Amino acid sequence: MVHDMFRREFGLMPRVVRGVRAGDRERTRIVAAHITGLTTVLHTHHHGEDVHVWPALLQRGSADVTRVIDLMENQHARIEELAAEVDAAVGAWRGATAESRDALADLLDRLIRLIKDHMRLEEERAVPLMEKYITAAEWTAMLQAETGEMDPETLTLGFGMAMYEGDPDIVAAVISTMPAEVRPVIHSMATQAYAAHAELIYGTPTPPRSTEL
Template identity: 35%
Template sequence: MTNLTNPTPGQLTDVHDMVVVHRAFRRELALAPRLVREVAPGDVARAAVIAKHIRLALTGLHLHHTGEDLLLWPKLLDRAAPSADLIHRMEEQHHRVEDVVERLPDALDRWEAEARQATGAELAATIEELREALVEHLDDEELHILPLAARHLTPTEWAALGQHGTSEMDKADLPILFGMVLEDATPQERVMMLGSLPIPVQLLLRTVGAWQYRRYVRRVRGA
């Protein structure tokens, strides 16, 4: 009989897909401050493009953390008994990230409305603050949390994390958010990330979705 609560002893669940997702957050939050600072004062049309992109990246981050809160932490707390110090540190990091994220909507709105240099500088600095907090958290998560998940969650339970994010996405955003994740993926990682999706969705993302993402990146990055 299949064990539905723990992986087979000695058998690890493949959790590398989260590393691929983290890579996208690292890249987009590194690029965003430069994109904001490059917008000419008063160019509200360009500011709207960049602001929309940043909001989409933040939506992806929200879905990622919500999935962890619902589907990862409760199981690890029940089965893996992480140390109190680790839990405390991860909670502090989450609070720090959330505190910065909560300041971004107002900063984005103010900058998008007028594209003033001062508000752009404030927005870029806030995004850099978010990236610093988030990268610290992602590093710790990859070093300490993913090994626990690999030992204590079944492949089906782990897959539910990705399925949660996909199900909660606005379907119009699906090609762009997946494009962000796949942009720096190796061929093997692309196969892994797409393999969990229904065949028609895979075909869509490999064809029309890939074209939509290339066009989107040119518009956002101006390249």
């Protein structure tokens, strides 16, 4: 669910950036905040895997695990490097010039290629190992550690973003792990938060799905 979110949001980014008129500082600020929000979530997601998931797999798995984890760690490092370049390019775009906009869009073209390659390989090779060696309870604890630092507004939007292409059963399972007072309201709040955000960024509450990109 989270991978589809990254594929969609990062996949749509280059065209959103290229669509911003040079000199339009207000629109630049809005799109820049969207990008920075997502590079932050990407960083948190990968950091969580690096700190919690890979060490557990290495400890519990056999020799076959090592090669997969090496590959995952290398890909994370490359993505982290490029994402840092993206963050710097977002900063350089503040003046809303055409040159800084196009430089950022070119970096985003490269980033989405890395993200798609990495997530496909992770789903093929690492996810089966996670299913084998990590329990559902441990997974929930990791997810809570990952999201525990975020403010409620960011969390609500982030969940709406993830839910957009999510399997309803998986969405319901994630909601069931949330605090009791959040459970009854989170689905509609998160749906609305993402619809409003998508309207702002893409001009529609129903942007293309990751499979349509």
